[in-house]
Amino acid sequence: MDRFALQEMTLHGHRIAFRAGGSGPVLVLVHGITSTSRTWERVFPLLTRNFTVIAPDLLGHGQSAKPRGDYSLGAYASGVRDLLVALGHEHATFVGHSLGGGVAMQLAYQFPERCERLVLVGSGGLGREVSVLLRAATLPGSDVVLPLLVNQYLLDAGRLAGSLLGRLGLRAGTDMAEIARGHASLADRDARAAFVHTLRAIVDAGGQRVDARDRLYLAEHVPFLIVWGEHDSIIPAAHGRDAHALVPSSRLEVFERSGHFPHVDEPTRFIELIEEFVATTAPAAVEPEQWRELLRVGRAA
Secondary structure, eight states, X not given: OOTTOOEEEEETTEEEEEEEEEOSSEEEEEOOTTOOGGGGTTTHHHHTTTSEEEEEOOTTSTTSOOOSSOOSHHHHHHHHHHHHHHTTOSOEXXXXXXXXXXXXXXXXXXXXXXXXXXXXXXXXXXOSOOOHHHHHTTSTTHHHHHHHHTOHHHHHXXXXXXXXXXXXXXXXTHHHHHHHHHHHGGGXXXXXXXXXXXXXXXXXXXXEOOOOGGGGGGGGGSOEEEEEETTOSSSOTHHHHHHHHHOTTSEEEEETTOOSOHHHHSHHHHHHHHHHHHHTSOOOOOOHHHHHHHHHHHHHO
């Protein structure tokens, strides 16, 4: 059986596509906006040697359903939790890339009993700055402009697409290729509507609206790994360094040769890092009373 084959199940009346395989401690890999579970294709098969790996297409993305509905971080976190439980697992290490990092942080906050470890990869939600392309897509009328940006002829013409995305600040190479691939999916009207709803919940014309830094103190009690590409052209690596400074118990790994997709740029290093991180940390087990005390202390601070 193909270890990276797409599977499906129905949750709350909606189709959820996901990839699952392997055995061992559970890893849940959560992709970024306009992306899909396919973003993990260079690391997924090898991670299944030592882990049970689950990688969903988030609602509104890929082969999952794209209903009119709630595309908030909280709704995404609940959806990932429900998939985890439906597949028969109670706890996991959550690995979130970009938007998926925000989803993973929200999940760890909403459902701390489910989170054994937290891994953020070029994560959203840790600072205001974000690429001009995403900020522009939140503007009034962007849903009219988006079909022009994702015109199939334009995306198929590598020179023109490269020129356009380069002018929008994207780094040549993996970042440009992955963003172009993700934006090609927006030629579908329902996917485009889901993208706009998701983006406007977390980004405005000035940058990221959602800021999780005021709750990072809760991560002191969870094994916490931050991974960033030094040349990230979507979300600056400074956000990772700032988050690490706020949580002294965290671990920061900067991939010097990578952009916004370190798991694509340097997959071998990424796999080895995840394997070592899980092997050398004990899963979190925060009791309800301890969680209440953390919230009281944090609120007072």
